[in-house]
Amino acid sequence: MRKFFLLTALATLTGCSAAPVPPTPATQKLTQEHTHGDGDDHARDKMMIGHLGKYHAGLTAHLSAKDGNELDLFIETVADEPTPVALPTVTITGTARRGADEFPLAFEPAPADERPKGEAAGTCSHFVAKAAFLKADDELTVVVEVEIDGRKRKCTWKNFEVKKFTHHAD
Numbered sequence: 001m002r003k004f005f006l007l008t009a010l011a012t013l014t015g016c017s018a019a020p021v022p023p024t025p026a027t028q029k030l031t032q033e034h035t036h037g038d039g040d041d042h043a044r045d046k047m048m049i050g051h052l053g054k055y056h057a058g059l060t061a062h063l064s065a066k067d068g069n070e071l072d073l074f075i076e077t078v079a080d081e082p083t084p085v086a087l088p089t090v091t092i093t094g095t096a097r098r099g100a101d102e103f104p105l106a107f108e109p110a111p112a113d114e115r116p117k118g119e120a121a122g123t124c125s126h127f128v129a130k131a132a133f134l135k136a137d138d139e140l141t142v143v144v145e146v147e148i149d150g151r152k153r154k155c156t157w158k159n160f161e162v163k164k165f166t167h168h169a170d
Contacts, residue, residue: 043164046167048060051155053149053153055076057075057146058072059160061162062168062169063168063169065170066170068132069133071107071128071129071134073107073126074125074126075087084115087123087147088123089123092106093145094143095143098139098140105144107128108129110128135162138161140162143155
């Protein structure tokens with residue numbers, strides 16, 4: 001009981017009930033950039049941007065009758081001018097769901113000529129998954145799990161409109 005009174009008095013003296021301090025422009029920008037939840041995505045050019053903690057993951061489609069359809073995954077920093085984040089060259093697994101149908105995805109490192117110059121050997125920031133099931137009029141939910149900074153993080157893109165987010169079609 002005595003601890004309760006001491007904690008109550010301490011809380012009163014330290015001002016726990018004080019009004020919150022308004023954010024500065026710098027902290028307000030940081031808050032705006034990092035308050036999205038899983039699946040709270042936005043777009044940049046032909047890419048839907050998902051969130052991996054302090055990083056972004058961009059998802060885009062490549063439709064090709066000649067070479068086969070693909071989904072491209074880009075890992076990058078969260079910034080006004082994002083830069084690629086190279087991860088160890090592993091397979092990133094995931095799924096794409098269209099209605100009741102679910103399709104497994106295996107994102108492999110993109111060919112070296114499609115990745116940023118100077119990326120260290122054994123690392124990659126651009127991954128590609130074959131997606132034969134993909135159609136231009138699809139709307140998908142895509143989920144991947146990426147190990148980044150020693151931690152597994154799940155990224156979900158809801159309402160991924162293939163037509164809207166296709167960077168190449170032939």
